[in-house]
Amino acid sequence: MFFESVKIKDVKSEIGQLVKSHRKREKLSRQDLAEKLGISRITIQNLESGKNFTIDTLLKVLQYFDLMSAFNDFLKGKRNENDNVESLY
Numbered sequence: 001m002f003f004e005s006v007k008i009k010d011v012k013s014e015i016g017q018l019v020k021s022h023r024k025r026e027k028l029s030r031q032d033l034a035e036k037l038g039i040s041r042i043t044i045q046n047l048e049s050g051k052n053f054t055i056d057t058l059l060k061v062l063q064y065f066d067l068m069s070a071f072n073d074f075l076k077g078k079r080n081e082n083d084n085v086e087s088l089y
Contacts, residue, residue: 009050012050012051012053013050015047015050015058016047016048016049016050017048019044019047019048019061019065020048022065022067023044023048026065030044030045030048033061033064036064037057037060037061037064038060039057039060043057047061
């Protein structure tokens with residue numbers, strides 16, 4: 001597997017910025033969003049700061065902001081790209 005120049009911390013930071021921009025667009029505080037999702041304000045703070053967060057937290061946020069379908073479509077597209085690669089064997 002080839003490692004690209006994009007670092008995990010950079011992707012986590014981008015995810016955090018995406019969440020923060022959607023939260024602010026809807027005029028929600030971190031506490032408001034946390035309460036709507038049944039998680040803590042610190043969890044939202046960590047997510048937005050690019051610190052460690054669980055996939056469950058990410059999926060809850062994506063679902064809340066109606067981004068789940070787009071994310072799922074992206075994953076299916078990547079899987080289909082791999083399924084269409086001809087085997088060397």
